[in-house]
Amino acid sequence: MIIRPAIQDDEEALVELLGAVYSFHARGLPALYREPGRDFVLELLRRDNLRHMVAEVGGTVAGLVQYSLECTEATPLKPARRFIAVATVQVAPPRRRQGIGRALMEHVHAWAREQNASHVELNVYEFNEPALRLYEELGYTTVSRMLKREV
Ligand SMILES: CC(C)(COP(=O)(O)OP(=O)(O)OC[C@H]1O[C@@H](n2cnc3c(N)ncnc32)[C@H](O)[C@@H]1OP(=O)(O)O)[C@@H](O)C(=O)NCCC(=O)NCCS
Numbered sequence: 001m002i003i004r005p006a007i008q009d010d011e012e013a014l015v016e017l018l019g020a021v022y023s024f025h026a027r028g029l030p031a032l033y034r035e036p037g038r039d040f041v042l043e044l045l046r047r048d049n050l051r052h053m054v055a056e057v058g059g060t061v062a063g064l065v066q067y068s069l070e071c072t073e074a075t076p077l078k079p080a081r082r083f084i085a086v087a088t089v090q091v092a093p094p095r096r097r098q099g100i101g102r103a104l105m106e107h108v109h110a111w112a113r114e115q116n117a118s119h120v121e122l123n124v125y126e127f128n129e130p131a132l133r134l135y136e137e138l139g140y141t142t143v144s145r146m147l148k149r150e151v
Helices: 008-028 038-047 100-114 129-137
Strands: 002-005 051-057 060-072 081-091
Touching (some): 008 038, 008 051, 081 100, 100 129
Antiparallel strands (some): 002 051, 051 060
């Protein structure tokens, strides 16, 4: 497996991977997400200013992690912060449980150290057991919870 920056030729594979993760969330949380069409996924992929790193296995894109360095100034309420925000990590279904998600996240951790970031942040939904297990395994802890009640 190699982990490398995404290139133009990866676009089709990335649209497929991203489309799958959006569909997964639409199925798990239909009140919050809709299944976007391919064109919208492509637009999102081109629009954002995230770093895209792919895991390549046997010449094929098997996984993607998107992240950014976030720097915020101190305010009277909050201290200055310099951290890495992970937008998403995903692995193609046939390639799961082979250590690719872990390798992508470990790449992010190494990059965070290089950037003198204090920590890595991400959001995950409670229904997403595989992702929760991966993050727990990597030492992530819960900082906040979004609560909801039907009326
Ligand atoms: C979450 C995801 C990225 C994990 O990728 P992966 O390559 O399968 O994960 P790894 O093989 O590196 O797993 C590392 C460890 O995480 C845990 N883990 C990963 N998937 C798991 C699962 N389905 N069930 C239980 N534990 C799991 C295990 O501890 C695993 O170690 P082990 O295989 O030695 O037991 C993958 O399931 C995925 O793409 N899901 C859909 C996209 C998504 O939800 N992304 C997260 C958005 S917040």
